[in-house]
Amino acid sequence: PVDAPLLETRGLCVAYGKVEALHGIDLAVPAGTIVTVIGPNGAGKTTLLSAIMGLLPSRGEIRLDGAAPRRVGIEGMVAAGLNLVPEKRELFGEMSVEDNLLLGAFQRYRTGHRDQARSMEEVYGLFPRLKERRRQLAATLSGGERQMLALGRALMAKPRLLLLDEPSLGLAPRIVKEIFHIIAELRRRGVAILLVEQNARAALQTADYAYVLETGQVVLAGPAGELADDPRVIESYLGLG
Numbered sequence: 575p576v577d578a579p580l581l582e583t584r585g586l587c588v589a590y591g592k593v594e595a596l597h598g599i600d601l602a603v604p605a606g607t608i609v610t611v612i613g614p615n616g617a618g619k620t621t622l623l624s625a626i627m628g629l630l631p632s633r634g635e636i637r638l639d640g641a642a643p644r645r646v647g648i649e650g651m652v653a654a655g656l657n658l659v660p661e662k663r664e665l666f667g668e669m670s671v672e673d674n675l676l677l678g679a680f681q682r683y684r685t686g687h688r689d690q691a692r693s694m695e696e697v698y699g700l701f702p703r704l705k706e707r708r709r710q711l712a713a714t715l716s717g718g719e720r721q722m723l724a725l726g727r728a729l730m731a732k733p734r735l736l737l738l739d740e741p742s743l744g745l746a747p748r749i750v751k752e753i754f755h756i757i758a759e760l761r762r763r764g765v766a767i768l769l770v771e772q773n774a775r776a777a778l779q780t781a782d783y784a785y786v787l788e789t790g791q792v793v794l795a796g797p798a799g800e801l802a803d804d805p806r807v808i809e810s811y812l813g814l815g
């Protein structure tokens with residue numbers, strides 16, 4: 575279907591042993607948009623991203639462009655243009671910044687390494703700090719630089735949809751601003767983003783559409799601007815500030 579969303583889940587359920595952590599999630603990410611999932615600790619946000627990425631078994635439907643994925647599991651999702659930036663960043667500390675980026679290119683969804691150099695220049699254009707530090711070991715980077723490297727590595731795969739797990743976690747406010755600026759820039763370049771965040775204020779300011787996840791269920795959903803004005807969201811997630 576022409577206007578089917580890039581990603582859609584219907585009745586997605588995930589259980590850890592006998593304990594169900596996600597109870598039937600319906601969610602959609604249209605191409606080229608930023609969709610955010612906010613919610614408290616333990617709501618199931620990381621579980622949701624892992625299930626979509628094929629890293630955890632799930633029940634229910636995951637659809638890409640309106641159809642079942644051609645291949646299941648992580649390789650199938652990467653091949654379809656999805657890429658995950660995990661909360662822990664998962665960089666190779668004993669490798670240089672540049673080698674970490676090159677590893678990202680191996681996950682490319684459209685093959686052809688001729689434009690690997692061009693992708694690298696694009697990433698360095700977005701993150702000049704990474705270019706300055708390209709020979710430095712990843713383990714020696716600051717928290718903000720590590721997040722930039724994790725984002726840059728995912729971008730080397732030329733994804734259509736980036737799944738971001740709490741990209742602002744543990745970062746100074748100035749760096750958080752920079753990261754959200756980059757996220758908005760990626761949308762301008764046509765990359766769709768599914769953004770999981772505890773920083774509800776910044777997430778709602780940047781996203782087009784938002785879901786509130788509590789104890790494994792979507793309790794509210796709507797255009798991000800409308801949710802930011804919703805008294806329930808203000809009370810639970812935005813405080814008085």
Ligand code: ATP
Nearest residue numbers: 590591595613614615616617618619620621622772
């Ligand atoms: P946080 O922001 O703290 O990471 P979250 O919203 O991402 O929270 P999840 O990490 O997805 O939440 O966890 C959802 C629920 O599933 C929690 O109750 C958690 O304890 C449970 N859970 C997560 N991972 C596992 C696991 N590997 N085994 C068993 N239970 C798990």
